[in-house]
Each structure stands twice: as structure tokens, then as C-alpha cells.
Amino acid sequence: MRVNFTVNGRKQEADDVWEGESLLYVLRERMGLPGSKNACEQGECGSCTVRLDGVPVCSCLVAAGQVEGREVVTVEGLADYAKHRDDAHPGGACASGACGTSVDAAQRWQAKPQDGRSAESGDLSPIQQAFIDAGAVQCGFCTPGLLVAADELLERNASPSDQDIREALSGNLCRCTGYEKILDAVRLAAARQEEAV
Amino acid sequence: MATTGTPTNITQGSKTKGGIGESTLRPDGTLKVTGEFAYSSDMWHEDMLWGQTLRSTVAHAEIKSIDISEAVAMPGVYAVLTYDDLPTDVKNYGLEIQDTPVLAHGKVRHHGEPVALVAADHPETARRAAAKIKIEYVELPVITDEASATAPDAVLVHEGRDDHHIGHVPHPNIVHRQPIVRGNADEAAKRADVIVKGEYTFGMQDQAFLGPESGLAVPSEDGGVELYVATQWLHSDLKQIAPVLGLPEEKVRMTLSGVGGAFGGREDISMQIHACLLALRTGKPVKIVYNRFESFFGHVHRHPAKLYYEHGATKDGKLTHMKCKIVLDGGAYASASPAVVGNASSLSVGPYVIDDVDIEAIALYSNNPPCGAMRGFGAVQACFAYEAQMDKLAAKLGMDPVEFRQLNAMEQGTIMPTGQPVDSPAPVAELLRRVKARPLPPEQQWATAGEQADVRALPGGLSNTTHGEGVVRGVGYAVGIKNVGFSEGFDDYSTAKVRMEVINGEPVATVHTAMAEVGQGGVTVHAQIARTELGVTQVTIHPADTQVGSAGSTSASRQTYVTGGAVKNTCEHVREAVLEIGRRKFGSYHPAWATAELLLEGGKVVTDGGEVLADLVDVLEDEAVELELEWRHRPTEAFDLRTGQGNGHVQYSFAAHRAVVEVDTELGLVKVVELAVAQDVGKALNPLSVVGQIQGGTTQGLGVAVMEEIIVDPKTAKVRNPSFTDYLIPTILDTPTIPVDVLELADEHAPYGLRGIGEAPTLSSTPAVLAAIRNATGLELNRTPVRPEHLTGTESS
Numbered sequence: 001m002r003v004n005f006t007v008n009g010r011k012q013e014a015d016d017v018w019e020g021e022s023l024l025y026v027l028r029e030r031m032g033l034p035g036s037k038n039a040c041e042q043g044e045c046g047s048c049t050v051r052l053d054g055v056p057v058c059s060c061l062v063a064a065g066q067v068e069g070r071e072v073v074t075v076e077g078l079a080d081y082a083k084h085r086d087d088a089h090p091g092g093a094c095a096s097g098a099c100g101t102s103v104d105a106a107q108r109w110q111a112k113p114q115d116g117r118s119a120e121s122g123d124l125s126p127i128q129q130a131f132i133d134a135g136a137v138q139c140g141f142c143t144p145g146l147l148v149a150a151d152e153l154l155e156r157n158a159s160p161s162d163q164d165i166r167e168a169l170s171g172n173l174c175r176c177t178g179y180e181k182i183l184d185a186v187r188l189a190a191a192r193q194e195e196a197v
Numbered sequence: 198m199a200t201t202g203t204p205t206n207i208t209q210g211s212k213t214k215g216g217i218g219e220s221t222l223r224p225d226g227t228l229k230v231t232g233e234f235a236y237s238s239d240m241w242h243e244d245m246l247w248g249q250t251l252r253s254t255v256a257h258a259e260i261k262s263i264d265i266s267e268a269v270a271m272p273g274v275y276a277v278l279t280y281d282d283l284p285t286d287v288k289n290y291g292l293e294i295q296d297t298p299v300l301a302h303g304k305v306r307h308h309g310e311p312v313a314l315v316a317a318d319h320p321e322t323a324r325r326a327a328a329k330i331k332i333e334y335v336e337l338p339v340i341t342d343e344a345s346a347t348a349p350d351a352v353l354v355h356e357g358r359d360d361h362h363i364g365h366v367p368h369p370n371i372v373h374r375q376p377i378v379r380g381n382a383d384e385a386a387k388r389a390d391v392i393v394k395g396e397y398t399f400g401m402q403d404q405a406f407l408g409p410e411s412g413l414a415v416p417s418e419d420g421g422v423e424l425y426v427a428t429q430w431l432h433s434d435l436k437q438i439a440p441v442l443g444l445p446e447e448k449v450r451m452t453l454s455g456v457g458g459a460f461g462g463r464e465d466i467s468m469q470i471h472a473c474l475l476a477l478r479t480g481k482p483v484k485i486v487y488n489r490f491e492s493f494f495g496h497v498h499r500h501p502a503k504l505y506y507e508h509g510a511t512k513d514g515k516l517t518h519m520k521c522k523i524v525l526d527g528g529a530y531a532s533a534s535p536a537v538v539g540n541a542s543s544l545s546v547g548p549y550v551i552d553d554v555d556i557e558a559i560a561l562y563s564n565n566p567p568c569g570a571m572r573g574f575g576a577v578q579a580c581f582a583y584e585a586q587m588d589k590l591a592a593k594l595g596m597d598p599v600e601f602r603q604l605n606a607m608e609q610g611t612i613m614p615t616g617q618p619v620d621s622p623a624p625v626a627e628l629l630r631r632v633k634a635r636p637l638p639p640e641q642q643w644a645t646a647g648e649q650a651d652v653r654a655l656p657g658g659l660s661n662t663t664h665g666e667g668v669v670r671g672v673g674y675a676v677g678i679k680n681v682g683f684s685e686g687f688d689d690y691s692t693a694k695v696r697m698e699v700i701n702g703e704p705v706a707t708v709h710t711a712m713a714e715v716g717q718g719g720v721t722v723h724a725q726i727a728r729t730e731l732g733v734t735q736v737t738i739h740p741a742d743t744q745v746g747s748a749g750s751t752s753a754s755r756q757t758y759v760t761g762g763a764v765k766n767t768c769e770h771v772r773e774a775v776l777e778i779g780r781r782k783f784g785s786y787h788p789a790w791a792t793a794e795l796l797l798e799g800g801k802v803v804t805d806g807g808e809v810l811a812d813l814v815d816v817l818e819d820e821a822v823e824l825e826l827e828w829r830h831r832p833t834e835a836f837d838l839r840t841g842q843g844n845g846h847v848q849y850s851f852a853a854h855r856a857v858v859e860v861d862t863e864l865g866l867v868k869v870v871e872l873a874v875a876q877d878v879g880k881a882l883n884p885l886s887v888v889g890q891i892q893g894g895t896t897q898g899l900g901v902a903v904m905e906e907i908i909v910d911p912k913t914a915k916v917r918n919p920s921f922t923d924y925l926i927p928t929i930l931d932t933p934t935i936p937v938d939v940l941e942l943a944d945e946h947a948p949y950g951l952r953g954i955g956e957a958p959t960l961s962s963t964p965a966v967l968a969a970i971r972n973a974t975g976l977e978l979n980r981t982p983v984r985p986e987h988l989t990g991t992e993s994s
């Protein structure tokens with residue numbers, strides 16, 4: 001079958017797709033977008049997380065046919081996606097990584113209620129930069145899925161508490177980091193975007 | 198501005214940024230956060246085929262027949278291979294003992310053993326074709342534990358064994374045995390006022406790295422093959438792959454592709470040989486990617502173990518003696534079992550002073566899944582048992598468990614049970630002091646928030662199983678000792694090639710090693726070392742491949758030490774060569790070229806007094822300096838096979854944990870509230886990665902304490918839970934805050950004083966959690982992982 005959908009803002013067409021193929025397979029093996037990872041292909045690890053019409057989903061559980069006419073954002077399109085979101089809701093003034101919040105400061109940072117905003121990014125989205133700065137990337141296999149999930153969390157809740165972060169990322173396994181630095185990264189991105197307001 | 202090297206130009210040199218001791222960021226970080234980093238499962242080649250393995254559905258059986266006719270006939274199928282298609286007489290491989298068949302012949306020895314291979318144009322076609330292969334098995338009785346393995350009439354897992362361990366094992370179903378006898382444990386026991394005995398069970402843990410076993414084999418024009426694969430040691434793979442393919446090693450060119458975690462699970466060959474066989478047969482590139490189900494069969498696991506311990510102590514709290522027997526289940530093939538036995542026995546005493554010991558460790562051959570390397574390697578199982586014993590002793594003596602440990606803690610100069618003196622800092626008592634001194638996390642965090650009481654912090658979390666009734670808190674401590682590097686006389690070397698030249702007006706260093714970067718951050722550290730030694734900011738890390746000499750394995754916490762040491766050593770020689778060029782060109786301008794200690798810093802040649810003599814750019818101009826050198830740490834020696842004596846280890850690493858848990862005693866749910874750790878790292882080359890490693894290791898220890906276990910049916914030896922649905926690894930909700938306290942007591946024998954760090958935190962994390970659960974519940978709990986039925990007394994069997 002043929003599937004037409006939008007990936008990272010670009011119209012795509014996949015031909016000869018076998019009915020059983022997952023969105024993950026189509027992205028990785030047909031679109032040349034291997035950023036979404038294949039760690040369990042069972043919906044258990046979150047490495048394949050993408051946004052489907054804005055909603056984070058495990059792309060390994062989505063049949064390719066289900067995405068007909070819909071919009072997919074993968075980690076490859078995350079920076080652009082964050083930038084467009086910021087253009088649509090201006091106010092973030094700092095370039096990523098440039099507003100001076102250190103990991104230490106972010107650890108002391110307290111969540112408080114606030115409406116959703118995102119910092120403007122350079123080549124990387126704020127959450128991508130924060131993952132690098134906080135040392136949240138080791139082998140990095142979990143990273144793409146975590147980034148997509150964490151970015152969605154910050155879009156929804158600009159000032160998440162630790163429990164909020166844990167809850168939002170509980171569908172994403174990481175075997176390397178022990179998660180502490182992942183928490184740091186999300187706190188860092190949140191603190192930076194708060195500081196930017 | 199370039200200096201000219203004339204004596205009139207005297208300025209202060211500036212330290213090079215991004216050297217050792219700084220928390221430099223990963224060079225591959227940006228690629229990894231943008232999704233561009235090419236992991237082994239991301240490899241792609243035009244016209245490539247997909248490989249699929251067919252695995253046995255039974256654990257122990259004779260293969261009567263294999264019928265591939267239907268599979269071969271399927272459209273889209275390019276090749277179906279069985280044992281009969283192997284190209285040479287070498288049909289087995291293995292890390293130490295070559296007992297593992299590339300494809301089963303005659304017999305299968307464990308559930309999930311590879312029997313046949315398929316290459317097809319779509320992964321689903323390959324899967325369906327594999328399912329069409331018909332195999333007739335005649336099942337054999339399964340060996341699943343020590344009793345069935347060593348029974349007088351036991352079926353031999355490997356008939357006609359002729360490896361070098363066969364001469365000193367009491368039964369051919371025992372892979373290796375290592376006793377250690379020192380002093381006289383029976384005599385010393387007479388001095389004991391209290392004696393405690395314990396029987397402990399350690400479940401089979403899986404590395405559960407996220408990146409599946411995968412890679413791409415591309416046939417080359419000279420009849421060889423290029424293999425892009427995720428592994429821990431390229432050259433060890435190469436040694437095992439080439440003979441089976443019937444190719445000389447130069448015709449198998451291996452390049453490391455992105456590795457999604459390893460933790461020991463990639464020390465053994467998985468799909469490497471299979472992909473090469475299919476590529477050579479079809480003449481096309483072949484990619485194999487295991488799904489998670491297959492991954493559980495495709496790599497070795499952590500040895501499950503039974504541990505029998507006896508300790509004695511005097512009433513003033515001094516340990517008198519220790520006797521133990523450790524039975525590790527190695528499963529169907531040897532893998533790293535002999536070395537795991539060596540570790541388990543030599544580290545079975547833990548970081549304590551006990552002069553009189555009687556130790557025996559063995560590994561079994563069985564029909565259970567093969568077990569081999571996993572982070573902590575034999576030391577983990579022992580630590581679980583000896584730490585439980587320490588708590589039992591302390592309780593019996595009415596002493597504080599931490600004080601009891603401190604009273605018996607080893608220190609620099611202590612003699613190990615192997616007779617080896619510990620010749621670098623061993624701050625065991627201090628590490629315990631540090632975790633104990635840390636303030637405890639607030640009580641009942643879920644309740645104290647009043648209105649905002651957060652059920653997410655309770656055991657059971659969002660499933661809302663309790664509102665705090667029946668929840669009790671406990672605190673537990675543990676400490677462990679792990680060896681660093683390969684032991685027992687292994688020639689544990691590494692190789693580094695370093696090149697220095699001027700590119701675009703800047704001095705640039707290129708570091709080329711075969712080190713597998715599996716996520717640990719070795720690439721970051723290599724760049725830091727090169728900056729420190731060569732005074733350049735720009736360092737390129739060349740991809741790891743077999744075009745450079747072996748780096749040894751990324752395991753045993755050894756890479757920063759050994760390949761880091763190799764990079765340092767090669768850089769020092771490159772620096773000397775660069776300085777020689779400088780002396781030749783500028784030596785006559787300034788006497789310091791001949792008389793002073795010279796360094797490279799901030800792109801300049803400086804004296805140890807900080808005086809700048811020349812710019813590296815001017816020294817090098819268009820010359821390049823390149824060297825490839827091997828480097829070794831101090832040699833070790835084998836343990837005596839009867840007494841276990843010998844200077845077997847090169848370095849030790851120590852970590853201590855304090856666990857705080859809350860247990861819902863009604864439902865048997867455990868919430869780990871905090872897991873504090875203190876570790877001596879000798880020298881933190883990159884503090885950020887050091888902390889990350891310690892937290893990651895701690896979490897794996899937490900996993901095996903409360904949830905992780907591969908469950909093997911004791912009657913059929915079949916694996917029951919090969920999926921992430923049923924094999925549970927900690928999520929971010931299961932993992933508590935992990936405060937890390939890093940000590941840096943330099944080991945004078947190691948490069949920069951560093952100490953391997955990756956494994957020690959996995960040791961004590963597990964027993965600390967167990968101790969905390971015991972403290973909360975008062976239960977004995979002698980097995981890991983602890984499951985709800987153990988806490989509620991509702992265990993069925």
C-alpha cells in the first residue's frame with residue numbers, strides 16, 4: 001500500500017508498504033530517519049517515541065497505515081519543531097545554553113506553576129542542549145525517545161515538579177544513566193526557559 | 198599571534214581548556230541528541246538483505262533432522278544456512294574455550310540456541326521463512342543445577358571435553374573450580390564467640406542494554422568481508438570470526454558502529470559470524486537486528502548463584518574466619534565462566550580483613566541459558582552474600598552494622614586471601630562513614646505534604662495501592678570490592694595511535710584506538726588526555742576499527758586505565774618527538790630548550806616555569822608526528838589452582854551505599870526512597886561522567902535487588918520472560934535520587950592516579966537495598982530479587 005503523511009513538516013510518500021509494517025519501520029528503513037530507536041518494538045521502552053499529531057506515541061505500536069494524512073515529528077525534527085512552537089508563542093529570549101543556568105542551579109530549581117513557553121533555540125532545541133549539558137547522554141540509545149517525551153512535557157507544563165518529570169518519562173527506559181542526569185536535564189531546560197521569560 | 202621562538206618573547210603559557218579533571222562534554226553528544234548518531238541497528242546499504250536466526254525451542258535435545266526446503270522456496274529468500282553450510286573445519290568459537298557452535302550440530306544445549314540462518318529481502322520474509330524450517334528434536338533430560346550436573350549418572354553437557362580446565366575440575370559438568378585456602382579456618386573458628394551461616398541465592402540478571410544486537414556485513418571484492426557492528430572488543434571478535442569463515446584476519450575488516458550500551462553482554466559473539474556467513478554466501482550486504490525477544494537469547498547473562506557462607510567473630514567484633522562455597526551456573530557454554538570463577542573466589546571475602554579462609558568457587562555447565570560477563574563480574578554475587586553475613590553478625594553481636602564493618606575494614610597494606618597485598622588506598626571505613634554521615638531523606642514524603650500528599654511517592658505509586666497504612670521505612674548499608682582490569686596473568690594491553698599536525702593554521706591531534714565506546718565516555722576522556730598531554734584544543738577521535746592494534750575489552754572497568762594509559766603514553770612520546778623538532782629548529786635561540794622541563798600547553802611549548810618558547814604551529818609547520826604504541830599495566834599472575842595464592846589483580850575499586858526504602862508490607866511493594874553512594878575513583882578525569890557511571894551502576898544494582906530476573910523453568914530449562922514486558926528494569930519511577938560522594942585518593946601505580954569506576958557501584962547497591970528491606974520488615978530475605986511474595990509470606994513453592 002501507499003502511505004502519505006507529513007514527517008517533520010515535510011510531505012512524504014511511502015510505497016509498497018506491507019500492511020504489518022510499523023510506523024517505526026517506515027521511518028527508519030524507508031524514510032531514512034533512523035533517529036527513532038528500536039529497542040523493544042513492543043511498546044515497553046519508549047525509545048521509538050515520536051509525536052503523532054502532537055501526541056507522543058510509541059511508533060513501534062503504530063501501524064504504518066494509521067498515519068495516513070497525519071503529522072509525525074521525530075527527534076530529527078525536534079529542533080525545528082521547538083523553534084516553530086516558539087515563533088508561534090514568542091517570549092523566550094535566550095539562545096539555548098546561553099542564559100547561564102548551571103546544572104547545579106537547576107538542581108536547586110523549584111518547580112512553580114507557569115504557562116507553557118519554550119526558549120528559542122539555535123541548532124538544537126533547549127531540551128537537546130540541556131541533555132548534553134547535564135551529562136544525560138551516555139550510550140544515547142534512549143535519548144531520542146526521551147527528548148521527544150521531555151519536550152512534550154515542557155510544552156504542556158513549563159514548570160514540572162520532579163514527580164511530574166518522573167511520571168512523564170516513566171514510559172522511557174534508560175539502562176545507562178540511572179535517570180538522575182535525565183532529571184537534571186529536564187530541570188535545566190525548565191529553569192532556562194523560566195529564566196528566559 | 199605566533200611567537201618566533203626567540204629568547205626575547207617571554208609570556209606565560211595558559212593551561213589548555215578541556216583537559217583532564219574537567220567535566221568536558223561528549224564529542225558524540227550532538228549527534229546523539231539529533232538522532233544522527235549511527236548505531237549498529239541503523240546501518241543501511243543499498244541492495245541489502247535481512248538476516249534472521251532460527252533458534253531452538255527446546256533446551257536439550259538431539260537434532261534428528263532439519264528440513265529447509267519450504268524456506269528456500271519462498272520468494273524473496275536468498276539463502277538458508279545450517280551447520281552443514283559452514284565453510285571450514287572450525288565450527289565453534291568462544292572467549293576462552295571454543296565450545297560454542299556457530300550453528301547447532303547434532304545437539305542443542307539450551308533454549309534459544311541458533312540452529313539455522315535465513316537471508317531475505319524483507320525482515321518479515323526472513324522471519325516467515327525461518328518459521329518454515331522444520332526441525333525434529335529428540336529431547337534429552339535437562340541439567341539445571343548443581344545436583345543434576347554432578348550426579349554420578351549425569352548426562353554430560355559437553356562430551357569429550359579437552360579444554361585446559363578439565364584436569365582440575367571434579368566433574369566434566371564443572372567448567373572451572375578455584376579454591377582459596379589461607380590460614381586455617383577450622384582452627385580460627387574456635388576463637389569465634391559467634392558464628393553465622395547463610396545460604397543465599399542470586400537470580401539471573403540480564404544486561405538489558407537498549408541497543409539490540411545488530412550489524413551489517415558487506416562482502417568485499419577480495420573475497421573478504423567488512424563488518425560494522427556493536428561490540429566491546431573488536432579484536433577479540435575478529436579472532437573468533439576469521440577462523441570460522443576460513444579467512445585470514447586481514448580479510449575481515451571490522452569497524453565499531455554505534456553501541457547502545459553493553460555492560461558485558463557484548464563480550465561474546467552474537468550475530469557477527471551469522472551476518473558474515475550470509476553475506477559471503479549471497480554476495481550481498483546483510484543486516485541482522487535482533488528484536489528484544491531474540492536479544493534475551495542472543496547474549497549471555499549474569500551467572501545466577503548459590504552461595505553458602507560461614508563467618509565467625511569475637512564478641513568485641515573482630516572477624517575470625519570465613520568459609521564459603523560459591524556455585525555459579527554458567528549455562529550451556531563456557532563464555533567467561535572461568536574468569537568469573539576467579540573473581541568470585543578471590544573477592545569472596547569482601548573488603549574485610551580475615552586471615553583464615555576456606556573458599557571454593559565453581560561454575561557449572563548446565564542446560565540453562567549461557568552466562569558470562571556482566572558489570573561486576575562474579576564480585577556482585579559474592580558481595581550480596583558477604584554483606585548479608587556482616588549484618589547478621591552485627592545483629593548477633595548487638596553492634597551497629599556500619600561500625601562492625603569499619604572495625605573489620607581492609608586498608609592499604611591488607612593482605613588479600615590470595616596473599617596479595619593491597620598496595621594503594623583502600624578507604625573502606627571512610628566510604629562507609631561518608632554514606633552514613635549524610636542526612637537521611639525526610640520521613641514519609643508522601644504524607645508530609647498535607648493537602649498535596651503525592652501518592653506517586655508511595656510504594657505502588659500511581660496504582661494507588663496504599664495511602665501509607667502498612668508502609669514502613671528501613672535503612673541499610675553495604676560496601677564492596679571489585680578488581681579493575683583483566684586479572685590472573687592475562688596480557689592486558691592496549692594500543693593507541695596518535696597523530697599531531699597543523700590543520701588550517703591550528704595544531705590538531707588525532708587519537709586512533711580500537712576502544713569500543715559503549716556509552717561509558719571513553720571518547721571524551723581520550724580527547725581530554727590528548728589536550729592535557731599535547732596542549733592542543735582540537736582533538737579528533739578516529740572511529741574505532743581493526744586498522745589499529747587491539748585496545749582490549751571495554752569491560753572490567755579497565756578502558757580509562759588501560760586505553761587511557763595507552764593514549765597518555767603515546768601522547769608523551771609524540772610530545773617528545775614534537776619537542777625534538779622544536780629543539781632542532783629553535784634550540785639555538787634559548788637555552789631552556791636544552792635545560793628546562795618542557796610542556797605543551799595552550800598550543801605552545803612552555804617551560805615548567807611557564808615561559809613560552811614557541812608556538813606549536815611554528816614547530817610543526819607542515820610536519821606531522823604519528824606514533825602507534827602498545828601500553829601495559831603491571832603484570833598479574835595466575836592463582837594457584839589448589840591454594841588460590843597469587844598476585845592476581847592489578848587494582849581494586851571500592852564503593853559504599855546507603856539505601857533508604859519504604860515497604861508496603863501488605864502488598865509487598867518496595868519503594869527505594871534514596872540510594873546514596875560514596876566511591877573512591879582515584880582521580881576523576883571527567884567528574885560529570887564519573888557521577889553518571891556511578892548512578893547508572895547503582896541503578897542496575899537496584900534493579901536486581903527488587904525486580905530483575907530471567908526466570909528459567911527448572912523442569913524444562915526454558916526462559917519464561919524474554920521481553921521488556923516480563924523482564925523488568927527500573928524506570929525513572931523506580932529509581933530514587935542517587936546522591937554521589939566522590940573520593941579521589943590517587944593510586945600511584947595508575948595513570949593520573951585513576952581507578953576504574955564502572956563496576957564497583959553495581960556491587961554494594963544490591964545488598965544495601967536488601968539490608969534496608971530487612972531493616973524495614975524484619976524478614977531474613979536470602980534471595981535476590983525480592984518479590985512481593987517474599988515480603989508478604991505468600992510464596993507458593
Ligand code: FES
Nearest residue numbers: 040041043046060
Ligand atoms: S521500541 Fe517502541 S517502545 Fe520500545
Ligand code: FES
Nearest residue numbers: 139140174175176
Ligand atoms: S543512555 Fe544508554 S540507555 Fe539511556
